[in-house]
Amino acid sequence: MATSRNDIASDTTAIISLACEWGLYGVSVLLYGATVRRLTSSRAPRVGRRMIALATVFFALSTAHAIANLIRLNEGFVNKRDSSFPNGSGPTAFFSDASQTYFVAINDIYSIQTLLADAVVVYRCYVVWQTVKAILFPVTLWLGLLSTVIGCLYQLHGPNQPGKEIFSISDWVNAFFAMSLFTNLISTSLLAFKIWTVNKEASKYRTTPGVLGPILRVIIDSGILYSVTLILTLITFISRSNSQFIFLDLLMPVMAISFYLVIIRISMARRDCSNSRDVIESKPPSRIDCQLRPVEVNIPQLTEHDVVETTDEVNGTALKSGHTPDPL
Template sequence: MGIPLDKAEFLALFLGTFFYGVFLTLYWFMLFVILKKSGIQRQILLPVATLLLCISTAHLIIDFVRALEAFVFKVDALGADAYYSDLTSPLYIASTALCVTQTILADGVVVWRCYMLYNKSLLVAIPGCIVLLANGATGCYVIWSLSRPLSPVASVCIVIFDSLTLFNSVTSTILISWRIYRTRRFLPEGLAAFLPVLVVVVESGTLYATSMLMLLLTFLIGSNGQYVMLAVITPIVGITFCLIILQVHFHVGGNPPTEQRTEARGITSLIMQET
């Protein structure tokens, strides 16, 4: 027997709040790092990180409002389980829309990163944009379909959206990792210096991809755990974004020996595309 819907939503609120706290902490650390940078790091990364935080904040506020209505204000008239079962609720639609927006925004940044790392190659940009546009269209249809009874077509679109997001995360992580490896592999010192950065990229990509995989699997088996994953995906997107910036900075930052500083700057430029 699976977890009851009301308990799943309560757990989702708890874990969503926990991961939001992690995201908020990492955001402030990242803010101190980014404000010391210049060029594209402040022009692109800081606004994106701030927007991800705003979306996560709005998502958490909606989850708290829904919890208050389910467990306090409407508990006698409707009941928590019946309240959360109403997928046509405006608050639930708004929460889902924020989650979809968060993932598409993060995927867009990743596609842009691959495009920049591969010297603005259209061979990387065009397939990435096609997947991103398809995902955006599918996400919009899913949000629109929530205003009416969930149809088999809508269920298929949810699977497609989660699958495309997972595909984009995995392929982008592989492309970025391969680019770093190919650039530094012939330099012994550079190879040793690039390994921590490669680990950062793979670990962060794995965190996001694993979350999307769990969301997809719980939806396919019809588990209420999907609502838990929906709550934590939004802050995890921001956590992944901040982790890459922070871990790259601290792995290659600080005060390394003089002979290693050039290598460190080169690796940082690969990931962050400094200008």
């Protein structure tokens, strides 16, 4: 591929993207271990096992992507460094060729993980709202994402065309990034709105620190982390810059990290809320405390089951909400 004077060479971006991906992958490995440790100590073993399985799938996909990218780098700079390509010779032409086996493989892995991550967000949105009507639009967007994945993979797995550039299927790729971005943003917004409304209603009766506020911040943070990286990828791809490969490779560990952080941070928020409530309840009851019982914020299997139940002991009503992993 012809590289503009101000653009980064494709072989240079391959080195930078691999270094960045493996750096974040190392962080994701540590977070995966912390996530499994917290889930194994869960009071709901069945739900904990299901979440551990999901976390392990994210870990396996991000590991496979990182290894495939490393092998691709070895192919381009060692095994095929002297090979000739239609667009030139050497590593620059190799890393510009979208028909290479390992390039197709890493895109397959990325597509699968994106579908899984967005499906989890949509599912959690349903768990929060407990109605199919609330997720009709997110599900439609996810189905659109699935169609763009099929289109992209069909083009990449089509007849072997040495020297084919990724920008030759730009329409499919642009649609893929856009559908993933909108699916994540809308699902996360629905989750955040529901939790905000529940927290606002519960704050009228709560006398102890609540956990819904920290959960809301976790959801927003995870959504921003993934969305910003995806937006940068989309911008660089539209501008036909080779730097888009750097952000594309960063998306794999970012999705896994976002998923792990939500579980870890919500578990910490639940622990802090429990400790704070224990301190308050250990104090001698006052006249006001005897007249108005505190609101009990019961979060059964919060980090695993995605359901937050806020019970208003004053009027006996129950409100339900939930949380999301990622961007997610």
